[in-house]
Amino acid sequence: MVTSVDGRLALLAVLPLSFVVVNALKPFLRKGQHKLPFPPGPIPLPLLGNILSIDTKQPWLTYTQWGAAYGDLIFARILDQEVVVINSQHVAQALMDKRSRIYADRPYLATVEPFGWSYSMAFARYSDEWRLSRRIVHQTFRPDSALKFRPMQIRRAREMIVNLIDDPQHYHAHFATFSSSVTMSVVYDYEIVARDDPLVHLVINAMDIGVVMMTPERAMILKMFPFLLNLPDWCPGSSIKRDARISTNLSKEMVNVPFDYVKQHMVRIYSSRHC
Structure with missing residues (x-):
């Protein structure tokens, strides 16, 4: 991950000079600008x-x-x-x-595209496409429409309680399974296995390595030093490049695997009705 030793060494190597140059230019770039406090x-x-x-x-x-x-x-x-x-x-x-x-509008995060999350509405910039996505989400999940999901949520909550009673040590995994299962059921009509579901593991793994980088605190490193994505794999500081590659692959799987499931499920339903 970006907090590894080689990442810190690369950061420290170029940090002083970069800061001096950037901050030396700031007064000239902002001269004449009047801002509210x-x-x-x-x-x-x-x-x-x-x-x-x-x-x-x-x-x-x-x-x-x-x-x-x-x-x-x-x-x-x-x-x-x-x-x-x-x-x-x-x-x-x-x-x-x-x-x-x-x-x-969303702030620019230098990690969104390299880590494979540019498709996500959560990180999309304000646009007509974003407004359309937001309207669809509101229509589907407004309070009166969301009532149809309540039986499924209750069923998933009961499964989580059983898992917590049987295995309280791994409560964090049970909470993650619950939230993922609700989302997968709503969006893809996917019935997960109560424990160790492969698709839930895929989602959790993708988010563990990708979403943690979608914050200003983490994205700042790539904003300041974008050349880190071009370093050879053997070079100190290249861990962020490897993480970006892994995250992109997992993100693609997280999108494509459940989508393929839906297509196959629709084919099965259509076939059963026209036999």
């Missing part, structure tokens, strides 16, 4: 910003601590990227839902 937040360090204060594996814990000190809207700087953190459901709904035309 940012929300409150921790004081950033020169060049580094607040990156050293953030738990990159669990950044939400850091943001929760900052929220107690600075409020529901926080400003931070991660290297050269300015970030506003929304720290409450109320503010998130006010900005992202009620004012979605202004704030619904």
Whole structure:
């Protein structure tokens, strides 16, 4: 993963010079720009910003601590990227839902395309295609429409409870199986095995290596040093390139395997009705 030793060595090797160049140019690039004041937040360090204060594996814990000190809207700087953190459901709904035309766009994440997640609505930029996808999702999952999924959710919840009673040590895996099974049932009408389902494992593996890189804290490395994707596999710092390749392959499987299942399932249904 990107936090490996060779990744850190490559980062440290080019970090000082890159920061000096980028930050030296900033005053000239921003000259004449007038901005409204940012929300409150921790004081950033020169060049580094607040990156050293953030738990990159669990950044939400850091943001929760900052929220107690600075409020529901926080400003931070991660290297050269300015970030506003929304720290409450109320503010998130006010900005992202009620004012979605202004704030619904996604930030650029340098890891989305290399890691094979550019197809995902969750990371798509605001566009006509995104608006169409959002409308379809709202039509399908609005409260009155989602009632038809309740029996399936209850059945999956009961399976999860049985798994928790039988094997409480692996509760995290049971929760992951439950959430994946509900999604797979709704989207693909796929009936999973209560434990060790191959498609659930595929989804979990794809998300474990891919989604963790879809955060500003992790994506910043590729934004600052995109050449890491072109390093030879034997070179220090190439672990992020290998992870991107693995993630892309798993992401393609995660999309194609259940889609192929649906096509085969539809063929079987059609054949059974026309025998």
